[in-house]
Amino acid sequence: MTITEIQKVLRSAISETAKAQFGVDIESIAAETPPKTELGDIAFPVAFELAKQIKVATGEKQNPRAIAEVLKARLETFDFVGKIEIAGPGYLNVFFDRSKFIAENAAANPLPNAGTASAKICVEHTSVNPNKAAHIGHVRNSVLGDTFQRILKSTGKQVEVQNYIDNTGVQVADVVVGFMFIQNMTLEAIKGLDTELTGSGQSFDYYCWDLYARVGQEYLANEELKSKRAEVLHLIEEGGNETAELADYVATRNVECILNTMERLSIRYDLLPRESEILHLHFWDKAFEQMKQLGVIHYESEGKQAGCWVMPFEEHTGDDDNEGDKILVRSNGTVTYTGKDIAYQMWKLGILGLDFNYKYFHKYANGQDVWITSPQVEQNEGAIPSFGGGETIYNVIDTRQSYPQEVVKKGVAAISPERGEKASIHLAYEMVALSPAAAEELGFALSDEDRKRPFIEMSGRKGLGVKADDLIDRLEAKALAEVESRHADATDEEKQHIAHQLAVGALRYFLLKFTRNTVIVFDFNEALSFEGETGCFCQYSAVRANSIFRKLDETNSVESSERRLLACESSEIDAIVNSETGTDIWSMAILASRLDETVHAAATANEPAILAKYTFTLAKAFNLFYHNHKIIAEADDTKRALLVVVADMARRSLTAALDTLGIEVPMKM
């Protein structure tokens, strides 16, 4: 039995006993992991809760320890239980039968549910405006989203990953203004520039990064240029004209660049839904009609918002400057982002009654396909997968967009009350900001006031930010130097591959170790570190584990060791595992067995950091285990077999945990 199964059995036994012996119904039974192995493998603080309930029901005051005694007698009858202790004021501490547990879990899959299909879940992440290169703030979004979808898959869910392309928004319009009215370039000229850039090893999205910042600066001084923005935006939204064609080229090229950046980090998508299709395939019109009929929005005929369609928002009141209600349709008839997102989310949930057209976009190096939406029906080779229609949808979006996301959620819930607000989940996360020192390191002049601030927000408009590709390049270069110093004999290709794996591990772990609602104040030293709580540390631990198994001969292989353990008396194993030095062997085994439980906890709490922390703890525990036990050199046959089996449990669990974080284990490092 796995830990999860054992917990389930124990919980229901406690619940039944509570009902039978004390007449109390207890809805949820908390199970804890004791702070130390010496205190047990699972702890139930349930006796305190029961004492309280009994007092409420009968007025009778019972001692928690006496209640725990009754539960103890019941739980002791299970064969997987070694012993039970009542500790402190009434903790019920359960100790597993160690030899039995190891024998049963030695060869178990650390993630038993992965791959078992169920109702589909849609995860939207990345959704970078396609007008410039991605910076590390965008990468936090993508890494969180990608890791979360991996976590969901590890719990057995079927997941579809979408990256929304806002190809008709203001930000794309700004770069288009830059190309057309600052650079005076036609579409042909831009294509020529693109070829030129590619030829000289530069990238289109970097060029746009600088151009976008320049447009932002020019707007401040040039009113005429600023007036072009609305014009251009209108033409892009309308489509079927030269400006729209130019914008489409610019946006698509940026999408390609951003997808390349993300692929460097093992982040891939199934579908790229575009905003232009939301408009041209009349998704909004349909959602708009439904909301009008249901009365969830209304037309404002007077006041500040006269001429607009708005959704009321009572949760917080407006002030002198702003109304509390949210505008979905502007007085000029155009739709806001929030409005379009309502239509998009309805499609994601399969309640819109319309579908996109699809075009094959790209095959990733690993064989995965990514599709993009299209205004017209396309001739595709092979079948188009079925997109959208998720049972639950997760939207990985900056916490600064919490307010419009609440509006979207309310709109969707109003149209589909039976699905309700639980169907759409905003996976919010705090921004990645720069320390004043980091901003200056990037060459930005700061005012004295700025220098006193706790952090400086990154800004695409100002061109202030750490570009993702730059950081990955720096990480790879640094890792390569380290690999070079340790494995000078390896081929260049091999060394580069390892350096790449280490860079990905470092960056992904760095962005995952913080919980979602922590602002990451970016620091170059910390982000570029390979020591301490880093991805590299976890990878190193796994690499060491693997090197042991490469050196084990046939008679000591994992399979032989498992056979040897099964053949010997359990008392013999118990003698080792229950001895003083054996306790940390057991600690290693039980910790390695908690991956499945941890992945479920991370999925339930929508918090990938829980898994990152566990992975680090596991790696640390293995390093200690590795230090304290000489596995290959162990003289005692049974103990050696036990060490091999436990080390194997640890490395498989560590490898699976890292894989769920999107981090590979190098061959050597």
Place this chain on the structure above:
RNA sequence: GCACCCGUAGCUCAGCUGGAUAGAGUAUCUGACUUCGAAUCAGAGGGUCGCAAGUUCGAAUCUUGCCGGGUGUACCA
């Protein structure tokens, strides 16, 4: 004004639905490479969990108030 987030070791952060002696990393100091790889391990010092009340057998965790920092409240996204 209103809504949301944060305040825990010098610094950066964990702390699960209230539970056992509040933990990591980093920095500082000390020790360990003839070994399955030292990108590692061990040890030491370092805490009024912002402040104050309340609920409870029990509070870093829940409630209220205050102080300090941040974000949002756009006919941007």
